[in-house]
Amino acid sequence: MDTSIEKQIKEIEDEIFKTQKNKATEHHIGKLKAKMARLREVGEKRSSAGAKGKGFSIKKTGDATVGIAGFPSVGKSTLLNQLTAAGSKVGDYDFTTLEAIPGMMKYKGAEIQILDLPGLIVGASKGKGRGREVISAVRSVDLLLLMIDAFNLQQIDLIEKELHIAGVRLNQKKPDIVISKKSYGGIIINSTVPLTYLNELLIKSIASEFVINADITLRDDLTEDQLIDAFAQNRVYMSALVVINKTDLVASDVVKNVINRLHQRRWDVCAISAKNKENLDHLREQIFLHLRLIRIFMKPVGKKADYMQPMILREGQTVADACRYIHRDFHRNFRYASVWGSSAKHSGQKVGLEHVLKDQDVLTIIVTK
Numbered sequence: 001m002d003t004s005i006e007k008q009i010k011e012i013e014d015e016i017f018k019t020q021k022n023k024a025t026e027h028h029i030g031k032l033k034a035k036m037a038r039l040r041e042v043g044e045k046r047s048s049a050g051a052k053g054k055g056f057s058i059k060k061t062g063d064a065t066v067g068i069a070g071f072p073s074v075g076k077s078t079l080l081n082q083l084t085a086a087g088s089k090v091g092d093y094d095f096t097t098l099e100a101i102p103g104m105m106k107y108k109g110a111e112i113q114i115l116d117l118p119g120l121i122v123g124a125s126k127g128k129g130r131g132r133e134v135i136s137a138v139r140s141v142d143l144l145l146l147m148i149d150a151f152n153l154q155q156i157d158l159i160e161k162e163l164h165i166a167g168v169r170l171n172q173k174k175p176d177i178v179i180s181k182k183s184y185g186g187i188i189i190n191s192t193v194p195l196t197y198l199n200e201l202l203i204k205s206i207a208s209e210f211v212i213n214a215d216i217t218l219r220d221d222l223t224e225d226q227l228i229d230a231f232a233q234n235r236v237y238m239s240a241l242v243v244i245n246k247t248d249l250v251a252s253d254v255v256k257n258v259i260n261r262l263h264q265r266r267w268d269v270c271a272i273s274a275k276n277k278e279n280l281d282h283l284r285e286q287i288f289l290h291l292r293l294i295r296i297f298m299k300p301v302g303k304k305a306d307y308m309q310p311m312i313l314r315e316g317q318t319v320a321d322a323c324r325y326i327h328r329d330f331h332r333n334f335r336y337a338s339v340w341g342s343s344a345k346h347s348g349q350k351v352g353l354e355h356v357l358k359d360q361d362v363l364t365i366i367v368t369k
Contacts, residue, residue, distance in 0.1 A: 005043040006126075012036045027205040030224050034209035037228050040165070044234060058100050060140065062111035063312040064291045067138050068243075069163075070147035071155050072119030075245040077101070079147065079274040080116040083284070100137050107284050109310040110293050115141065122158055125165035135166045143290050144170065144240040150250040153258055156242060156267070167232065170240040171266070175230040176219040181211055190217040197223045207231065239290050241268050243283065248273040294359040296322060299340075305362045313357060320353035322363060333367040 012032050019025050019032075068076045084103025101116040117134050124131025138144060148155040160170060187207050189200050195218065202224065207216060210231040222230070229235045242262055247255050255271050262269045270286050272279040294317070295310035313321055319337045323330040331353070338348045341361035357363065 005039050005046075009036055009039050009043075012039075026224075027202050030202050030228075031205045031209060033224065034206040034228050034231070037232050038209050040167075041232055041234050044166075058102055058115065058137070060113060061102075062104060062113040063293065064110070064142040065113040065115065065140070066105075066143045066145060066287055066291070067115045067117055067141035068145045068147055069117050069120055069134070069138055069159060071121065071152070071159070074119075074147045074149050074152075074155075075274045076116050076119070076147055079145075079243070079245065079272075080114055082274050082277055082280055084114050100134075105284065105287075107288055108293075109295055109308075110288065110312045112287065112291070120159055120162060122162070124162045131162070132166075135163065135168065138163065138168060139166075139236045141238065143287065144238055145243045145287075146170075146240055147243045147245055149246040150244050150255055150258060150271075151246070153261065156262070167234040167236060169229065169235055169237045171268075172237055173220075174235075174237045175222050175226045177222065177227070177230045178215075178217040178219070179211070179230065180215040180217075182213045182215065185213050185215075187211065187213065188215045190215070192217065192219045193221050196221050198227060203227065239292075241270060241286055241290050244269060244271040245274050247271045248276050248278060292316075294357065294361075296357055297360065297362045299338075299362050299364045301364060301366070311363075315359075317357060318353060319351060319355045319357065319363070319365070322357065323353065323365060326365070330365055330367055335366045335368055337366065338364040 012035060016029055016032050016036075019029055021029060068079060070076055080101060080103050083105045100118065103114045103116070105112045105114050115137065117137055118130055120131065120134055121128055124134060146156060146159055148159075163170065187204050189203050198218075203216065203218075206224070206227055207214065218227075220226075244255065244258060244262075259269050259271060268286070268290070270279065270283045272283055274280075292315040294313050294315055296313055297305045297307050297310050299305040311322060311325055313325065319339075320331060320334075322337075323334055334353055337351050337353075337355065339351050339355065339357070339361055340347050340349075340363075341358060343356060343358040343361050344351075
């Protein structure tokens with residue numbers, strides 16, 4: 001990042017730290033936080049522009065992509081090899097993996113790409129240890145496995161902090177806010193819900209760092225930080241699962257204590273021993289669930305359903321999505337569909353394109369000839 005921008009960010013951080021937070025200073029602090037977020041965005045854009053040709057060149061394949069992130073030597077490569085037989089280099093020293101290594105995990109008919117990412121370190125968000133390249137790869141995945149070993153619970157906080165600085169929001173809902181920019185008229189605030197954390201002056205104070213004229217409608221009871229995130233352009237929201245490795249080296253009561261502490265902080269956790277292949281089936285199941293994948297079994301007219309090779313969709317997807325998955329002509333020439341399963345009111349229900357499918361539904365699509 002540009003040193004002049006880093007200096008400005010440091011000055012703002014110092015000012016926020018020195019400013020006592022109360023009703024009289026909340027607008028000032030909110031504006032400082034917004035300015036810092038905007039400066040980080042500018043700095044990241046400049047860094048990206050100056051780093052063309054660098055980074056990890058990996059083509060996303062399969063039904064979903066999962067990244068394994070963590071400090072060096074926590075067992076990421078071993079886990080990749082156990083889940084996918086990818087052949088990632090393994091060693092008992094730091095930075096064994098210098099590139100992002102892909103592998104393919106097949107589970108319940110889904111093909112899930114797993115990426116073994118180089119180790120993250122403190123300062124990764126500022127580019128240390130190829131941090132920007134690793135975080136860039138993280139931003140492209142559908143699910144992130146935060147891998148720690150059972151001896152170092154604090155690694156979770158350090159990883160989350162680096163990713164948070166870089167605009168990655170883990171297990172958070174994207175703020176429900178509509179920002180309609182306009183050419184004149186100033187900033188107009190509307191809200192469809194009671195606001196607990198914000199008031200109109202604070203919202204305008206933050207918004208003025210990003211927009212001059214806009215109609216802003218809040219449809220969630222947002223915090224100050226969530227409002228700033230809504231204006232920033234570089235935020236990515238994704239699901240994350242904590243994987244505690246090397247549990248074979250720690251007493252079971254210690255592992256249980258670590259899991260309980262993480263649960264209290266609302267993390268979903270899976271404890272494993274990658275080296276000994278312990279609890280990997282449970283991890284595969286958790287990956288599938290966190291990706292929110294569903295299996296749809298296609299049934300051609302007059303034939304039996306194909307239960308061997310399901311179509312893999314996401315929760316909330318519809319018959320229209322199934323049609324587009326097969327071929328755009330199926331969507332264009334669609335007449336109706338018949339559904340058997342938990343999404344149907346009765347067996348063989350006739351439905352339209354907007355019908356929402358559920359896991360293990362059986363589907364027949366009828367098109368015009």
